[in-house]
Amino acid sequence: MDSDVIVIGAGLAGLQSARRLEQDGRHVIVLEAADAVGGRIRTDIIDGYRVDRGFQVLNPAYPALYRDVDVPALDLQSFGVGAVVRDGQRSTTLAHPLRHPRYALGTLLSAHTPPSDLVALARWLGPTLLRVRRPVRSATDETLRASLDRAGLTGRLRRDVLDTFLAGVLSDTSGGSSARYVKGLLRYFVLGAPGLPRDGMQALPEQLAAGLRVPVRLDTAARGVHETSGGVEVTTDAGVLTARAVIAAAGPHEAPGLADIPAPVMNGLTTWWFCTPESPLAGRFLMLDASGPGGGPAGPIWNTAVMSEVAPSYAPPGGHLVQATTLLDRPDGLASESEIRRDLERLYRTSTDGWDVIARHVVPHTLPAEPPPLVDRGPVWTGERTLVAGDQLETASIQGALVSGVRAADAIGRLLAG
Ligand SMILES: Cc1cc2nc3c(=O)[nH]c(=O)nc-3n(C[C@H](O)[C@H](O)[C@H](O)COP(=O)(O)OP(=O)(O)OC[C@H]3O[C@@H](n4cnc5c(N)ncnc54)[C@H](O)[C@@H]3O)c2cc1C
Incomplete structure (x- = not known):
């Protein structure tokens, strides 16, 4: 196995889940398709x-x-x-x-x-x-x-x-x-x-990423997730990575392409x-x-x-x-x-x-969108070892994304301990 857990997406939910899992002593690889962490929270410097x-x-x-x-x-x-x-x-x-x-x-x-x-x-x-x-x-x-x-x-x-x-x-x-x-x-x-x-809004995800033991792999998109007996394979352009479990924190409109979950409005x-x-x-x-x-x-x-x-x-x-x-x-x-x-x-x-x-x-x-009723969804299992996290599964906000990351890390921690 390349790691205990592969986290797909270095937005707040993915970064937070990776941090919590590392704090619990797990080896975590974070894959991020973009050239920097942050997901929907990015800051550019243009002409100062x-x-x-x-x-x-x-x-x-x-x-x-x-x-x-x-x-x-x-x-x-x-x-x-x-x-x-x-x-x-x-x-x-x-x-x-x-x-x-x-x-x-x-x-x-x-x-x-x-x-x-x-x-x-x-x-x-x-x-x-x-x-x-x-x-x-x-x-x-x-x-x-x-x-x-x-x-x-x-x-x-x-x-x-x-x-x-x-x-x-x-x-x-x-x-x-x-x-x-x-x-x-x-x-x-x-x-x-x-x-x-x-330093701009991106300073928040940058701070979370800086606390990780293993740096985020930038410019590395997950192309597919496939469960095997006892593990998960994640396909990237650079090859296949293996782990005991996966957290797909790829954002509400990207996660459905990796895991079987409907995209919200x-x-x-x-x-x-x-x-x-x-x-x-x-x-x-x-x-x-x-x-x-x-x-x-x-x-x-x-x-x-x-x-x-x-x-x-x-x-x-x-x-x-x-x-x-x-x-x-x-x-x-x-x-x-x-x-x-x-x-x-x-x-x-x-x-x-x-x-x-x-x-x-x-x-x-x-x-x-957050239509009523507001229900307690939490991260969603789409396989035995594949969990989807993100603000769409908590509340649509920075708060929701961070909480979702914590809940996903806790759920994966229980799976790996069991
Ligand atoms: C313009 C704007 C204004 C906002 N204003 C506020 C506000 O004022 N207050 C507030 O609380 N919230 C606000 N939000 C919402 C807040 O930013 C989000 O709730 C939060 O950042 C979501 O984090 P996330 O980790 O769930 O998802 P995302 O940030 O979407 O992270 C998903 C990550 O996965 C990566 N990814 C996708 N596909 C792949 C793949 N195949 N392989 C690898 N990586 C992949 C993406 O590049 C991205 O980095 C705003 C959002 C935006 C866009």
């Missing part, structure tokens, strides 16, 4: 700017980070907990009153936060916020849309802020996600201040990255648009941020970096550069003449 492959953030409140990730070493640069809401000619900063007391009065008196909505929000989210342990997953789940309606959260806070913010987080504007899943995510947003590692987004000599907006907040008829975005952009205001390390001296994200479940998810510029000029109320596009990422496979 750090550009993540699609806008994303790390929430330090994710419990799965506590044991295995050295979060302080990532040197997180945090977003403000709130948002700037553009509404026609006006913009208002709405922020967590305890974390940003200077915006507390303005937030509470804003037309975007009617008292009836605040009460309904507290009723809707309060029990999840007060919970100490993991959510009880049950069949009583419902869609986000139905859950908010039932809670009476139907005013401007919902239309101008919540729906737009959540659509960006979920890459889904339908409101069809599991309400339990969304409440869990919002809990982390309230408990932690999401941020960007100093995936939600997607497009992120445009612009560099500009001047920051169009001071401050560390995400901007949401509520200028559309009845609230919500009036153009293709669902959220935008001056990344270099949040994370100065994302831009070289004298430069600024702006991200603008559209959603692929909308007809304007693939808007043209001129449409994006027009929308940015409206949102930031400035010309984009001096702005240059440095990257555009179209990411159709951002997150697996």
Whole structure:
């Protein structure tokens, strides 16, 4: 045997499972098809700017980070907990009153936060916020849309802020996600201040990979998995590798090609990255648009941020970096550069003449859809020695991918010990 376990895929789930198995004394080979680790979490340096492959953030409140990730070493640069809401000619900063007391009065008196909505929000989210342990997953789940309606959260806070913010987080504007899943995510947003590692989002998987005894084999795609009596063969372009078991952590749309498991529906987004000599907006907040008829975005952009205001390390001296994200479940998810510029000029109320596009990422496979009910799936055996792991089998998030890696390592550990 070449190793105890072969892990296919060096995204968070694969890396986490490999680390746990190594900690248990197992010999592990990690195969990665791409030229670097990280999977959906990659960062490029372009002309001195750090550009993540699609806008994303790390929430330090994710419990799965506590044991295995050295979060302080990532040197997180945090977003403000709130948002700037553009509404026609006006913009208002709405922020967590305890974390940003200077915006507390303005937030509470804003037309975007009617008292009836605040009460309904507290009723809707309060029990999840007060919970100490993991959510009880049950069949009583419902869609986000139905859950908010039932809670009476139907005013401007919902239309101008919540729906737009959540659509960006979920890459889904339908409101069809599991309400339990969304409440869990919002809990982390309230408990932690999401941020960007100093070296870019890829610093997270890089840190996990650096902790492995056996380096990840990059540019090495698994072409097939075949169980034999007492072991597993994994075919690569360089030959066949053997192990006692395999974890296929190849991502929701790739894993089905290696193991017999259906591919989930995936939600997607497009992120445009612009560099500009001047920051169009001071401050560390995400901007949401509520200028559309009845609230919500009036153009293709669902959220935008001056990344270099949040994370100065994302831009070289004298430069600024702006991200603008559209959603692929909308007809304007693939808007043209001129449409994006027009929308940015409206949102930031400035010309984009001096702005240059440095990257555009179209990411159709951002997150697996999470329709209700949220069920406790866990890693899936597709053979006696082949286990599939990944965020699609836990919750669609960094947290979910890490937890899936741990659960897969535990299950394989039991198999090998048995
Ligand atoms: C644009 C974007 C924004 C996001 N924003 C957030 C956010 O703000 N917060 C959050 O919590 N989550 C966010 N996510 C989701 C988060 O990134 C994922 O949940 C997580 O990274 C999934 O990790 P994974 O290991 O399950 O899968 P993946 O990252 O998909 O890893 C799969 C790996 O397997 C490799 N692979 C595939 N096929 C093979 C093969 N045949 N052989 C070898 N290797 C193979 C792939 O190259 C990849 O490296 C975002 C994702 C994207 C793309």
